[in-house]
Amino acid sequence: MADKITLDQLAGMIQTQFDEVGKQFDEVNKKFTEVNSHLGKVESNMLTKDYLDDKLADLRGDLVVLTRKEDNKVKKLINILRKRDLISDDEVKEIMSMEPFAQLFV
Numbered sequence: 685m686a687d688k689i690t691l692d693q694l695a696g697m698i699q700t701q702f703d704e705v706g707k708q709f710d711e712v713n714k715k716f717t718e719v720n721s722h723l724g725k726v727e728s729n730m731l732t733k734d735y736l737d738d739k740l741a742d743l744r745g746d747l748v749v750l751t752r753k754e755d756n757k758v759k760k761l762i763n764i765l766r767k768r769d770l771i772s773d774d775e776v777k778e779i780m781s782m783e784p785f786a787q788l789f790v
Contacts, residue, residue: 755785 762779765771771779780787 751784 759780762771762776766773766776
């Protein structure tokens with residue numbers, strides 16, 4: 685005849701299983717806490733679109749300033765060449781009408 689299990693024995697077996705499941709949940713919660721902490725660090729170091737837009741706008745502005753300085757040097761050189769009659773007025777107009785900062789002559 686089969687051994688009969690008492691209610692106390694059954695309760696003990698169920699409690700053992702619940703204890704094991706509880707330990708597993710504790711470990712899962714610990715892992716979630718670690719992942720959440722790591723995610724917070726990643727988010728704090730992540731660049732935002734607004735930040736990148738601002739930096740690109742700053743860079744574009746810096747490039748325009750540098751290009752303008754170079755354009756001023758070219759203008760000065762053209763004036764020197766024209767004063768020395770090394771280039772004609774038409775050549776001056778042609779050069780000055782070129783990009784990036786074209787000047788229109790009317």
